[in-house]
Amino acid sequence: MTSQRARLAVAVGLGLVLALAGVADAQEWRIYLKGKVEPIVATYYSEEAPWVFYQDDASMYVFTVGCNRIDRIERGGAPIPPPACPVEPLPTTMPRVLVNIMDLEAKRLDDGIAKLREQTRAYADAVVGSAVAARGLLMAGGSQTQAEQQLRQDVGAVSFLRNQIEDTLFDIRLTEQRVGALTEAARGFPSPARPRYFFAPR
16 A cells, blocks of 8 residues: 555656646747847757757757857746857947947037037127227217117127027037947947958968
8 A cells, every 4th residue: 555655656746747847848938139129939949059959830840040149038938047158249230330320429529519619719709899899889988878788789699609609518418428328339249350361272
């Protein structure tokens, strides 16, 4: 009787283990590749560096993908550690694109600085010109009231120039922020490797 109970317990335990294994195997793997939005949904997954093997349909075919193309992997909706990959990440054209954008931003920054320099000079000339005009009016025999009226008229032009300077400074700050964000993004991409040439002996 004890021997039968033991065999029954072993059978039940083995069945439970197989059932749990079947549930685990039924889980889906989602393989996200670099540069791709939609993941590969696989029902079979295995690693053997530098390859990852997967099966994504009901056929008997097993496909492979290089580990250096994988961004992340999920199993049953939970992330799992990425495969060990002895191969360097594949270079992309993204650094070149970022460099081109940064060149445009650098030109925009240079133009903004040149514009700010001209606006600052015009602002200084307007302030000095307003003071000189008011003083000249007084020296020419004008009244204090006339001089103050002249200054009030010049205040509008000076304020307009000052607003232009503030707008240009704001644009320059935005450009600097974009350049900083692009620099941080460029650090996340591997640099393209230089091509290697091999010459066969004659």
